[in-house]
Amino acid sequence: MLMFVSRGLVLVCGLAVAALLCGCGTRLHKAPVEDRGSSLALQQPAKPPPPGAENAGKPGYYTVKPGDILIRIGLETGQGWKDIARWNDLDNPNLIEVGQVLRVVPPLPVAPAPDSGVVTRPVTSSTVVPTTPAMAPAGAASATAPAATPAAAPAPGATIVAAAPATPTPAAEDDLSLIWPAQGALIAGFHEVRNKGYDIAGKAGDPVLAAADGRVVYAGSAIRGYGNLIILKHNNTFLTAYAHNRSLQVQEEQTVRKGQKIAEMGDTDADRVKLHFEIRRNGRPVDPSRYLPAR
Secondary structure, eight states: OHHHHHHHHHHHHHHHHHHHHHHHHHHHTOOOOOOHHHHHHHHSOOOOOOTTGGGTTOTTEEEOOTTOOHHHHHHHHTSOHHHHHHHTTOSSTTOOOTTOEEEOSOOOOOOOOTTSSOOOOOOOOOOOOOOOOOOOOTTOOOSSOOOOOOOOOOOTTOOOOOOOOOOOOOOOTTOOOOOOSOOSOEEEOOBTTTBSSEEEEOOTTOEEEOSSSEEEEEEESOSTTSOEEEEEEOSSSEEEEEEEEEEEOOOTTOEEOTTOEEEEEBOTTSSSSEEEEEEEETTEEEOGGGTSOOO
16 A cells, blocks of 8 residues: 555656646747737838929929818919929829929920021121222213212121010019909908908808909819818919808809909808908918008
8 A cells, every 4th residue: 555655656746747847848949939010111112202302492392281282282382273283294183192392383494405407507798799880971970869888798707686676574573453352341451370361341142353354273162261262363473362252253264354253252161251352472471451452
C-alpha cells in the first residue's frame, strides 16, 4: 500500500513538472507581433499635390479653402465663375478640392511663332530716273508755270516707317456711372465686417434694376446667405450683386442695360423683404456711397 501511494506521488510530481516545462516553453517561443499598420503605411504611395500647387502664392491665382465653391470664388475675385472654369480647363466646376490653385485672371495672349510665315521686309526706294524737259526755242518764253521742286528721294536701302494712327484713350475703369437698384429706403449701410453692401427696403415683387450696363455672370441660389442672387460684371474692375430676390428675370451670359428690370424683390435667405446690394472692386466690397448718386 505504501508503495502504491509513493508511485502516485511520483506520477503527480512528474505531471506537474511537465506542465511547468510546457508553460515555460510556450513563453519562450511566443510568436513575434507584426505592426501591420506601419507596414501598410510604408507601402502606400505618397498623395500627389493638388492641381496647380506649383502656382500657390503667385499673383492672379487663388488657393481653394474649405467650403469654397466656384461661384463664391468668382465673387471674391471679381470674375465670372464660367470664366474661371474655362481658364482652368475644369470639365466639372463642382469638383474642386481644398488646396487646389486656380487661375483667376485671364491668361496672356500667345505671341505668334517666329516661323509663322509672315515675313517683313524693309521698303526700299526705287531708282529715280530724271527726265529732261524738251528744248524750248531760243528766246521763247515758257508757257507753263515752273514745276514744283520734287521731294528728295530716300537713300537706297532706307526703311520707310509710316506714321501710326492715333489710338483713342479708353475710359478709366473707375468711371462707372451707377443708379440705385431699388426705390426703397436704406435700412442698413455698408460695414466691412457686418454688412458688405446696402440693404434696401421694399415690398415683395418690387422691381430690382441693373445699376449699370453689364453681363450676367451668375443667376441662382448656390451661395449661402444670399438667397436668389444675380451678379453683373460691368468691366474688368467692377461687379455688382443683387441678393434675396423673389424671382430672377435674367439668365447667365445675358447682356443687360442700366435701369433694366433683372429681378423682383423678395426675402429668400433673409429675415424680411429687402434687396441686399453690393459693389465689388477687383472682388473686394466697397462702400456704395462712393458710386451711387445722392438722393
